[in-house]
Amino acid sequence: MPPFGLLHRRAWASLFGQLLRPSGLVCIGEVHFHSQGTRDLSPQQMVVREKILDMVIDCFKRHGAKRLDTPAFELKEMLTEKYGEDSGLIYDLKDQGGELLSLRYDLTVPFARYLAMNKVKRMKRYQVGKVWRRESPTIVQGRYREFCQCDFDIAGQFDPMIPDAECLKIMCEVLSGLQLGDFLIKVNDRRILDGILAVCAVPQSKFHAICSSIDKLDKIPWKDVRHEMVAKKGLAPEVADRIGDYVQRHGGVSLVEEMFQDSRLSQNKQALEGLGDLRLLFEYLTLFGIAEKISFDLSLARGLDYYTGVIYEAVLLQTPAQAEECLNVGSVAAGGRYDGLVGVFDPKGHTVPCVGLSIGVERIFAILEERMKTAGLKIRTTETQVFVATPQKNFLHERLKLISELWDAGIKAELLYKNNPKLLTQLHYCEHMGIPLVVIIGEQELKEGVIKLRSVASREEVAIKRENLVAEIQKKLSES
């Protein structure tokens, strides 16, 4: 099989272009060396990861975002009461004297803290970084306790739904760009959900609990969700049935219009606000040419406490064959509007409306890794362009002088760390590593003031003048 680098563009295209296969089990490494739910990323994995991150970051920059970075840990009090039921999953640091600290749980709360702390009223920013959650270590579907998030957010007071529509456009661009297969973005609004619960006569105190039941509708059927609502959460059966009439519905912009006509929902002020925003959102999504990727899904609830308006979640659609193997690949991107979070951090409660999205890159990594394995693609993990070899003994000095020249000219070069390596060992190394060029220096070459330049693929060798070495190599590299 040809080494990856030699068919660079083609191989990547075929990697990204293949049909989706869910990743199944992911090995987490040996327990004795490693903390549960974390993992090292091998050079092979890092190449894929960086390729994906580059694509995501490119998209964020295309939309005018600046990059921000925040510390891995925050003051513990900054993270409390932001994540609802999930707060128990926050990693705390040990009290070693001084402040109480916690590892960040997402990139959204640190962003809101940054805006409040620096009194920033407008900002379009992206952040790429790790976050940590004490999830029970399930090892399916690429769920880890340490994982990478790629966030894009727009903060500021603007005319309604324009930034929200851009966030959905970005999700579409990223998912299309990565060629993960067909996808769908579910959209809902927290105010519509609240409106539904209100008109169905759910007591306010149970809103949270019932919402988290509704959120499970993408994983378990309605009758099980209904059972949970009635048996575990103490809802009257007829209230649950009323909820069921709403949350099992999904569709396009026509469903938004239908809900406007709904006799009960149209009496609820909050729901009407949400529906009005969704109507406007669909208008903009149509102009962006992505309306057909969007589904108004009344069961979408999203776990986090801080959302206040539109919420969304992208899921990959599976072929029937894939669906048989594994029920749910899960969401690969999600986000929403959180207009109150910055105000929580501001001493005077001044807030900055925000909307954003997060790309779930770990799942995307898992999918592409699996594809590579299936396709048996060999990926180059180094970028070395030239190998410095010799057929003779006692040529280390010449090799060192030569490679130093290459490095100084910015050429990526390697040699074997051996005084007297065999020529065959050196050439095998090049083939194994996918290094395209070899420069060979021996007694004959030294005498004649030349160097042999060999192409590993064709095995052709040409003699070139020692002083033209760098120029000739650069010419050769620019041709390929």
Add this chain to the structure above:
Amino acid sequence: MPPFGLLHRRAWASLFGQLLRPSGLVCIGEVHFHSQGTRDLSPQQMVVREKILDMVIDCFKRHGAKRLDTPAFELKEMLTEKYGEDSGLIYDLKDQGGELLSLRYDLTVPFARYLAMNKVKRMKRYQVGKVWRRESPTIVQGRYREFCQCDFDIAGQFDPMIPDAECLKIMCEVLSGLQLGDFLIKVNDRRILDGILAVCAVPQSKFHAICSSIDKLDKIPWKDVRHEMVAKKGLAPEVADRIGDYVQRHGGVSLVEEMFQDSRLSQNKQALEGLGDLRLLFEYLTLFGIAEKISFDLSLARGLDYYTGVIYEAVLLQTPAQAEECLNVGSVAAGGRYDGLVGVFDPKGHTVPCVGLSIGVERIFAILEERMKTAGLKIRTTETQVFVATPQKNFLHERLKLISELWDAGIKAELLYKNNPKLLTQLHYCEHMGIPLVVIIGEQELKEGVIKLRSVASREEVAIKRENLVAEIQKKLSES
């Protein structure tokens, strides 16, 4: 002042090319929002940081390294007894049930753990990532509790000193490439230091304590170091004086030869091994053309426990004016050989010899940030190429359709999130943000099927056909 992006190459060159100025005080942010010793990195800081990291990573790739990543936290037991006196600075995670974890203190120990765990016998890898140390929060010289390290290491059994010489070459390439001003790399060998202490009759039990005193010679004068040895660490005055005769010496390869002739040191087997390796090292460094950057410095000790052979540390040399302002800019890169560390993690004690280096990028960031402030350089924090504007009301739909086309063609584009923005506001935004091109659509253009393309710098406007928009913009961008 012209926005940064418009004089991209020139501005960066002048930024990197200016004289070194030590960074002085660095603000750490407000205490109420932030844990001590950590900080957010603003978009301006992130642009500089990424530029530097790109240069460092480029160099690592030029030398054939693969990228590795390891988790932010390790099992606590993996980090204990690796860092000597500094072990108290390790951040532990709170025991929330399950394993005892600690945040990584450097990237070297996780690398050794990775090699042992995966039974890897040879690897040239780089890693870029944050590490955490509970330093007392001094805010001078860019010392933080969270900071970024860039590590390059070569693991494997090879012929002596070839990889070690390459590590020093890499340090030179990085420091020259960043144009930080003149620098020097101090080199010593742990075995020479041990030999000196032995022939000076220091009791073995005091080696560690005396070494850490010697290591302070770059910050305080010999008489104070001597005082510490005698008064605090209980060394006989004549023993301290004998040590002083050695450790105050530094020089080039000739000092290596001199030490070979030293009547006492030449009796010590360990010291002779170290001297032999240094002699060979200087031979290779000469071939790499960097011998004059290297100083054999008998006072260099390096704090970490795991070093077993050659050790090195790069310092920036200051002009007299700078030296007056601040005594010591500190080391900006360091490393050494650690042949025993992998064996500590291997159940059977099998080891893999390693040598490597770490670039202290935080100090480099601090220096370059200060330079930018002094030069008053304005840096573009976004890469937006085109702004979509309108002079008329009710043109949001047209703007959204248009910008969507640009995004889909991979063009970096922005608009204002406003239904009816003023044209002047839109043009000011472009000037403020350094966006080079504006496309303008209004009633007239819509009627004629054209778009106005405006250059922000020259204020020239040309009408182009709507259907040629993307092609014309791409042409324009490739010209600039």
